[in-house]
Amino acid sequence: MALQSLDITRRSATTTPSPSQRKTQEVVKLIDVSKCIGCKACQAACMEWNDTRDKIGTNHGVLDNPMDLTANSWTVMRYSEVETGRGLEWLIRKDGCMHCADPGCLKACPAPGAIVQYSNGIVDFQEENCIGCGYCITGCPFNIPRLSGKDGKVYKCTLCSDRVAVGLEPACAKTCPTGAIVFGTKDDMIHHAEGRVADLKSRGFAEAGIYDPLGVGGTHVMYVLQHADKPGIYHGLPKDPSVSAMVTLWKGAVKPIASFALAAGVFGAFFHYVTKGPNEVSEEIEKEFKDEK
């Protein structure tokens, strides 16, 4: 069955029903932290495929570079030197969008169609619809989306939806030399991950496991972790991520009230217009506005 359907199942700030004629399998990118050598080939492949380039930065006393996700760096390696029962371990985690089944970013987004979820599970930003409000950033439990200073829109990993749409794996999975990043159906990836966990357990990692957190409905980027009981040691990977209460509230119970408030505001403005006439913008304010531009 095809993995590459671009049928949209969810669309931010819209109530149009989703197509349901075709069925797509869910995809997963599995990142096996225990096989990662931190070579950053995935970072390079991501920049190559997506035509993004960060500035040439500086060294901050660690090997991480760029230091954080940006509108140009949709994935970065996080290096953590951790003392465990086995002695020193150097845990290297590829950070980027987790493509949550229940995406906080999409829920928080007020711009119609700026964030979509395809039927294969990929959560994608449609930047042309993005209004740059940054609510998705607040809504993300993994702190992933980044606002561009250049165009005021938010960017993150697309799971190479454009590649997946034509039957290719994401660029990072394609390039990973050790097979630490693999891509396929969620079922296949869970099966593969279980094999990896068994291998790790045989090598003494008693708490090895799969990271597929339920708080966000599971993710379409999963990790194999040597210490699945302590995701926090992997550069602060959240143990029980969930969509923030504010977003849930905003999109849940509060939404009708908010909509009412908004409508009331519009009504008030209209009332103001018909009773008092249009708002005059002073020349000073207009000049300021132009200068800013």
Added chain:
Amino acid sequence: MTNHWVDIKNANVIIVMGGNAAEAHPCGFKWVTEAKAHNHATFVVVDPRFTRSAAVADLYVPLRTGTDIAFLGGVINYLLSRDKLQHEYVKAYTNAPFIVKEGYEFNDGLFSGYDEAARTYDKSTWAYEAGPDGYARLDVTMQHPRCVLQLLKKHYSRYTPEAVSNICGTPGDTFLKVCELIATTSVPDRTLTFLYAVGWTQHSVGSQMIRTAAMVQLLLGNVGMAGGGVNALRGHSNIQGLTDLGLMSNLLPGYLTLPGEKETDYRKYIGARAFKPLRPGQMDYWQNYEKFHVSLMKSWFGNAATKDNNWCFDWLPKLDKIYDVLQAFELMHQGKLNGYFCQGFNPLASIPNKAKLTAALSRLKYLVVIDPLDTETSCFWENHGKYNDVDPARIQTEVIRMPSTCFAEENGSLTNSGRWLQWHYRGAPPPGDAKPDAEIIAGIFLKLRDMYRKEGGAFPDPILSLTWDYDIPHSPAPEELAKEYNGKALADLADPKDPAKAVLRKGQQLDGFIQLRADGSTSCGCWIFSGAWTEKGNMMARRDNSDPSGLGNTLGWAFAWPANRRILYNRASCDPSGKPWDPNRRLVYWDGSKWTGFDVPDFKPDSAPSEGMGPFIMQPEGVGRLFALDKMAEGPFPEHYEPFETPIGTNPLHPKVINNPAARVFRDDMKDFGKSRDFPYAATSYRVTEHFHFWTKHTRISSILQPEQYVEIGEDLAKEKGIKAGDRVKVRSKRGFIEAVAVVTKRIRPLQVNGETVHHVGIPIHWGFKGIARNGYLANTLTPFVGDANTQTPEFKSFLVNIEKA
């Protein structure tokens, strides 16, 4: 590599030591993960630093830089004293039973025959005792006090676990854990592979470090086996090919050697290389040396090379010494070498002691640089502030730059670490005026030949007679060069079994080096490459990956030298009767009438096991050498010598002989070695995964991924020195200083060595004053100008520095 990349997946135990495969060879490293995934292999990393390789290892083992012989010598002692050998293999396939000549000795750090003034050995006692039949004498019981096994036991009995721990700083229990693991591969159905790189090569005892690993593998019966061997991971995509074609100044293509200055007699030159068998019934393949040599001379000089003129032997240079890169820069520094061609090489960045190099380059009359990039060497005369603080007005060297293509802009073959010659095709046209190297050299050659023709000269013969029959003389095609290396018949070649028949007609491409003749009827530019481009076409371009044994020996994929053989010494994967030691890993076997199997047998195809021919067919005695005879500069057994700059100031094994007594040290460089009281920290230089040498600082993505020069220090040293991560620090050696950002890490720990605490400072090499990454200091400002006693490869991996906040 004795084996090849894919074969790593067959190993049960993988030791990365003297290298950092995950970091420097991430693509090849996939075979380590395959071995772990499908073979449940155990992966061990031995290194002064907890590297990216160590990040995915089952066991990380720290050791002090430069002490690998002590470590591996300790392993040999462990295997011998606990009797963890592959006994049958050791007895039949190594020189353990051979009796060494009387007079051979090792005392207090020196072998017999040392000449202190000349810093060389008279190696006459490093030999086998000859029996009455003229062959080497054996004691098959291996009890004779002068047999190699007994001498080996005696030599390494000093390398106790305590001594190892004391020298290397490796905790004793960790060392024993590694020994136990290594020892599990002494059985016939388990193998160990060593993956190393320049972390072994770049020491003043580098060659001997590699030899020690080879000895461990011989004792375990792991040479010639699938998943075994001693495997050099080469640092450039085609450095293996360059080595094969005669990279070193004393080599001719295919590891043939140039004559020395006293070798003016052709017959004696050949006689000294076509070794006589040291045991009866041995193949002793170098007996064919003359066939390779004559075919090379025919390839170079065509009809001008005749039997009567000894195939132009007199035209070959006769060496008074080795002209390695340190020697070349030493001569330049002395003003004795005043013109330099620098092709695909950035010595100012890549060779130790930048101050000396700058002074040397400044004394040249001219410097020609052929390179795709704007290298530091070609701009050594430019002032780049603190990064290259020179006065251009005072440098008179004329620099001529010729832009060349990079590998992706031309067709050709790349020879990988596993000896596979893989053909590739041009991906893009070169930019601007860039030309392929062959075209640049052809242009120079044609011009020179013209001048010699018109104006004559002292010795025009080799230039005027050089074969140059390329379709476009000023632009030899890679395909033409490849055919030339393969070789062709210069006359009809008669079938040795039926002289009435011809195996090849005049002008046809050879099938392989087996067809080479010493009578001038064949030409071949590099005998080991013969078979790469036959009458069947370009064998390097083959892409059939079928793998009938499942062991990864894809004989239809590209071409592996020699003779498309994938695993060297594979005869040793069978017991003396010709049956594979491990029935699950069959490479070759004797089928009753011939040798056959899944690899090309590294053996005489019709020699029955009962004939007793040894599996190491290049050796005159047919067996692997635990005792190296006279082949190494500093001794037949590897011995631990400290780096020339040692943090402990002594050699705990023999305080009177601290460093390699046979290493060449130029007089003026001795004073440039630092002492631990001024430079207390052990430094080592290396590559990081984001960059490739000094090239990728010219590319944007690599520069984004690791933009700025840094050095790595441990938390303890950082605390002692008041250095925080991200601080700028100054690192100083006796030869100069660099400044960089400090990376403070738990991955470098202080080691307890000989009663002292030794800290390491890690120095990545990639930055310089050219390119788009942030400008930095050339790391080789710091490194010492001394090399391995055999290869003269500089000691980049062990030296002394001091560090302070900048």
